[in-house]
Amino acid sequence: MPLSYISLFFKGLIKYIPRIAKVTLEAEKVQQIDAYYQQCAEEGATEADIATSKKAMSAMEVILGDDERLERLAADIIEHYTEACDNRADVVQKAMIVCSKRHIAYRLLNKFEQLRPDWFIERKSPDDSRLPKEVLQRLSPMPTIAMVATRNANDPADMYHYLGDKKRIKELDEAFKAPESNFRVVIVVDM
Numbered sequence: 001m002p003l004s005y006i007s008l009f010f011k012g013l014i015k016y017i018p019r020i021a022k023v024t025l026e027a028e029k030v031q032q033i034d035a036y037y038q039q040c041a042e043e044g045a046t047e048a049d050i051a052t053s054k055k056a057m058s059a060m061e062v063i064l065g066d067d068e069r070l071e072r073l074a075a076d077i078i079e080h081y082t083e084a085c086d087n088r089a090d091v092v093q094k095a096m097i098v099c100s101k102r103h104i105a106y107r108l109l110n111k112f113e114q115l116r117p118d119w120f121i122e123r124k125s126p127d128d129s130r131l132p133k134e135v136l137q138r139l140s141p142m143p144t145i146a147m148v149a150t151r152n153a154n155d156p157a158d159m160y161h162y163l164g165d166k167k168r169i170k171e172l173d174e175a176f177k178a179p180e181s182n183f184r185v186v187i188v189v190d191m
Contacts, residue, residue: 037053037054061100064100073111093184095185096185098189102152105189116144120145122143126144131180143182145187148188
C-alpha cells in the first residue's frame, strides 16, 4: 500500500520549509508614489479617488507579483534547493512551490529560467549514467522545474502554449512521482 503525502510528512520523509521573500519598498519609490498622488490631487482627483487607487495599489496580488520580489524568491529557492541536494546527495530531493495566482506562478517560472536555464533542458534523469537501461526506457525527458496548472482560453499566448493540455499535466504528474525522473521542482497554484 503506497504511503500518502500526509503519512510521509509525519514520518519525517516530507518536510515543509517555507521560503518567504521579504517585500521591501525603497524610499525613492515611496517618494515617487507620494508625488504621483499629489499630482493627481492637483489635477482634480478627489480624496476618495486617491484612497481607492492607493488601496488597489497595495492589493496583495500587486505585492506578491512584484518583479524584484519574484527574482529574490527564485534566487533564494535555487540556493536553498541546491544546498539541500549537495548536502544530502543520497536522498531524492523534490520540491513544490505554491503560488497564489497562475500569472504570478508563470512569472516566477520565468525568473527561474533566467537564473538557471540549465534547469529547463529536458533530460530523463539528473544523471543518466547512474540508472539501468530498463529504468531509463520508462522515463520521459523532463526539465528539472515545471509549472503544472490547467490552461485557460484567456491566458497570454506564451503561458497558454507552455501549460499544454491534460495529457501534458498527466505526464508531468507521473514524472514528478518517479524518484529517478529529472523533474524535481514543481510550481503549482493554490486553488
